[in-house]
Amino acid sequence: MSEHPPTSSGKHRLQEPSTQPVAPPPKSSHHNEIPPSVLDDRGLQALAAMVPGLRWLVGLLIASVIIAALYFGRDILIPLALAVLLGFLLDPAVSLLKRWGLPRMAATLLVVALSLGALTGMGFYLGKQVQSLSADLPTYQNTIKQKLRNLRTLSSGPGAWDGALKTYNAVEGEISAASAQAERSQPRVQKVEVIREDGKPLEIVMKWLGKVSEPVAMVGIVLLFVILILLDRDDLRDRLLRLMGGNMHVATDALDEASERIGKYLRMQFIVNVTYGIPMALGLWLIGVPGAILWGVLATIMRFVPYVGPMISAVFPIALAFAVAPGWDMLLWTLGLILVLELISNNVVEPWLYGASTGLSTLAIIMAATFWTALWGPVGLILSTPLTVCCLVLGRYLPGLQFMEVLLGSQPVLDAPHRLYQRLLADDVHGAIDVVQDAIAQRMPVKPTAADKGQALVRFYGDVALPALQLAYRHHSERATVGHRMRLSNGMEEVLEELQDEFPAQPSSAGAGLNGRVHCVGASWEVDALAARMVSHSLNLHGIHASCTGHALTTTVRPDETQDWADVQWLVVSAFHVQPQAMVRQLVRRLRRRHPNMPVILALWNATPAVLTTDFVERTGVNAVVTSMQELVLRMQQLLSPEQVAHGYVPAPLPEHDDERVQHLQRSGALLPVHWPAYKQLALKAANAFDVKYAQVSLVDHNWVHTPGSLLASSDGADGQAGLPRDLSICAYVVHEGEDVVVEDVARDPRFADNPVLTEAHVKFYAGVPLKNQQGMVLGSLCIMHDMPRRMNASDMDALHDMAKDLMERLREQGRVTQEPAAPAPPAS
Structure with a gap:
């Protein structure tokens, strides 16, 4: 049975082609000319069909221009981005000093001076550590040579691949001999080596200054930008608000969220790195690796560089452990320390502190690191996460950039009803059951009882399963094919059978006083019958004896469909119709002919608010109308419980203690x-x-x-x-x-x-x-x-x-x- 009648009416008249030749109409005839209005309509239709493609082309063009600007303008944009990042990191300290009564100028200069002093002092200390370590390196040459000899001895011993290696070496020798013979047959070419003269001292100094001036200039520009950003933070925020458009609410929320996420990410990353570097230095000092404090500080700093930084920081202590001790104990202890710290930091500390601070998915972080590294090099790798967070926030608040939130965000782009509906359409029943179990688990307490499990299942029916059936109803005749409808119906039946087996109906103490047999049916469609099964299961979980019919009622409500309703005291009819007035009146009229005294509860899962009026209940003759699973369960408990009917309302139970x-x-x-x-x-x-x-x-x-x-x-x-x-x-x-x-x-x-x-x-x-x-x-x-x-x-x-x-x-x-x-x-x- 189709859900909606066909929209086309009338039949096309078939005409046989005429055998008489037809003369072409004269050019001056105006009867066969196409009216200008028809041409205008056709032009508008053609233009409307081109709009999606034009949007994609314009979007690609804009993206290409932006990427080109980011690449060619990196000399200016990189210092500015670094300055903004450092501004986020230092602004809380400046704001704190300002709240203590210090002027913003003095607070900014004090914070910048203290930061520079700390970095300078650390640089001098690390320089001395490096100098002391380099002076001791020649003493480790004998240990390194001895270990290399031992490794060479081990590698030269007999092994399982000796035969394959000999064969490979023999083939390679034959190829090399043939190549040497071919070279000898050719005329020899005399090699010429060009030796450049050493430049003048002034040229050497200028070349050295040229190499040093670039990073020094960048540091100076970044420092200047940081000071200006900290001084004029409020003015810069106002200008950004003005640039983002006239909607002050959206712009304010976007800037606040971006600053909160980036600031929290930087603070958490600093804490994570410190909690990694301090145990690293302490552990290396206990093991006996020289320069333990140096390697701990290096590990703290290098972990600001995603992915590559931790590996680089681990190379130096491992190499020293190999070079210092004659045995292998120090190397193994160092490797174990680094592995343990990485496991704890990546699996315990980072998830605990980071949480959802950035809102980026793991794939988005990796893609962003690759993209920004290709544009800006190592600095882009450091800035990749904060810059991508800004893109995510823009996509969340600007409709034209919403695709960024979909691509970069960590939140699911489909809610539970859409995921369940998609799994059923794809005939992935196991995936649908996984979605169902996850949704039910989210609605359970930490230590659920049997009653808690039943309540969680009922909430799942109301929050996930029924909305999924609403999607199926809307797409029934618009987009769904016969295969889609069959997969949805069969898959949902399997899901409901699985849930009935996992959550068997057991009368609880709360439902011991409830009496009466409730029968649940679907109004006319397959989705109505599936909803009736959910209603029956939910009522049974609340201690109300309920049954259901496996199929929906027909339009005429045949006598054989109601022949086993002799013991039914309440009838619950489920319907997904948007405008169910006529259908309900006909259905109730036919039901009253055979069962004039049977109360009818109408569950309208998809009705508009205009339908849910007192007049509708009176005209249709039903006893009550409900619109949600929770409302239905509460209504049945009220109707079947005499004390609740006497009060007219349900007082809240007293909690424990x-x-x-x-x-x-x-x-x-x-x-x-x-x-x-x-x-x-x-x-x-x-x-x-x-x-x-x-x-x-x-x-x-x-x-x-x-x-x-x-x-x-x-x-x-x-x-x-x-x-x-x-x-x-x-x-x-x-x-x-x-x-x-x-x-x-x-x-x-x-x-x-x-x-x-x-x-x-x-x-x-x-x-x-x-x-x-x-x-x-x-x-x-x-x-x-x-x-x-x-x-x-x-x-x-x-x-x-x-x-x-x-x-x-x-x-x-x-x-x-x-x-x-x-x-x-x-x-x-």
């Missing part, structure tokens, strides 16, 4: 009236930052939630103590879960849809984060609310977390953690 948590709250001093103005100020700041109507700090007591300074008018108590009963508060769920709680649409969440406090205040959206003390106890939450549904992204949640952390830190800094008794809570009413 709640009495201990409440004692921490009362001893913390957070309930003292002295803090209430700060709570009010924070609520106003949060409401303004997130552009919402309400915000508050909620402190959850035994039976009461204190909300001093709340912007929610309905939370004001009669005695001046703001708050509400704990059973009616969403913040109690934050305390119970110990993590964030986001309700995008309160009316669609069965836990809160009939909550009288939220209904009275017209609250439609809620987002709260926990307020934790130093012991990890959740004292309450910082939450924002609005009178319209909305969504929160990751950056918004990070900002709300930062506000909560700042509040708790401010309480600790003010020294309010006392043993004073908390203000008495009003009675719960």
Whole structure:
């Protein structure tokens, strides 16, 4: 059955060619001329078809110009890039001195002078070390000769390849003899050697100055640029903001992210190199390798050069260990030390400190190192990572350069639903199962119980599997072929069978009180039937006895499809239709003819907000409409649990050790009236930052939630103590879960849809984060609310977390953690 009807209507009329000759029309006839509008349309279509190719050509031309400018302008760009890099490294020290009251000019000069002094002192010390080491080198000649003789003796002994070597030497001798005979037959050519006279002393001095002046000039230019950048940092930032366009928000975020990533990368790299160089010097000193401090400092410096630097720094101590000791113990100990340090640094220290500081993938780092080395030589190798980070940030914030983020970034370019959908289209069931297992593992706690595993699977169904089926629905008739549809259907069935075997349905204690048999069916398409299987599995994992039909219902709902529904008490119909009004009315009408009293729950996985209205529920005759897996499970628990139906809402359960948590709250001093103005100020700041109507700090007591300074008018108590009963508060769920709680649409969440406090205040959206003390106890939450549904992204949640952390830190800094008794809570009413 096709998802969408064909768009073409009518039939093409076939005409037989005429046997009579047809005279050409006269040139002056205007009936056969093509109208100018048709020519214009054809020209526009041809131009539109050429646009993608022109974009690629223009992009390649611009990239070629930029690469050529980078290559031919390297004499100016390399010192500037080095100066910017050193500016990122030294600017924190300059800013610190400025905060201490020193003028920026004095702070810049002081930091540059101290840096130059440290480098100069280190250079003198290393020079003395090199001089002392070079004076001792002649004493190692006998050891080196003896070891070389031993190696020659070992290599000249009998071996497994002697026969092959003799054969090769014999063939090579015959070829050499033939070549020598051919040369003797040719006339001899007299060789002439040109001996140049030594230049004059002035010419030698000028040549030497020419070689030295280039690096000295570069050092001087870099130093000048560094000073100017540190002095005019704010002015340079303003000019870059102006160059990046009129969108001040995007430009500011791009510059802040680039400076944060590069600065963090340089600081972490310095720490990594120091933690490598100090153990290197200490270990070489204990082994007895001469110049241990010199090689430790060299290893610290050379590790700034990716890939090549560590190998170069390891050559010198290994060569000295070979030359100094008569035996092989020192060489083996040195090799072992370097290997152990490399393993620890690369596999423990670097991942721990770097983390996602650059945001670059490993392949992108290697490609960038190759590219910048080809353009700028060894200096380009050093600058490759910071420069590529800048390209990554530009690609993240500028739409025209978005391809850079795709090519260079370490974040997956496809989310979990797209990856699952692609693996199924490629008939890679094993790859799809790997994606599924990774997604489920990300949703599990560190030490999961059986209930936690079931909850993780249900969240996977709602967050990954259903969105993948939404993609399949959208692409059903637009792009998918018959083979694609078959691979998707068969692959998803295998995945669901694997999940049902791995997560068998076991009635839990939470579902022991639930009664009734629930049957799940798909409305009309194959994806509907697959979603019904997921719903049935999810309900069974929550202790609700549910079954499903392996295929979707037909349009007419034949009697044989419903003949085994005698014991069904609730029917859940899954549908991915975007506009399901007509289909649902017909389906429910046919179902009512055979089962007039059967309640129907409609799961619309793809419906638009305009469809989800009260009128739609009344017109179709269904009992309830849900749009997500979590909402469906909660709704069924509410409908099948008599106590929850009596309340109309679901109070949050008490967490473990709640009495201990409440004692921490009362001893913390957070309930003292002295803090209430700060709570009010924070609520106003949060409401303004997130552009919402309400915000508050909620402190959850035994039976009461204190909300001093709340912007929610309905939370004001009669005695001046703001708050509400704990059973009616969403913040109690934050305390119970110990993590964030986001309700995008309160009316669609069965836990809160009939909550009288939220209904009275017209609250439609809620987002709260926990307020934790130093012991990890959740004292309450910082939450924002609005009178319209909305969504929160990751950056918004990070900002709300930062506000909560700042509040708790401010309480600790003010020294309010006392043993004073908390203000008495009003009675719960």
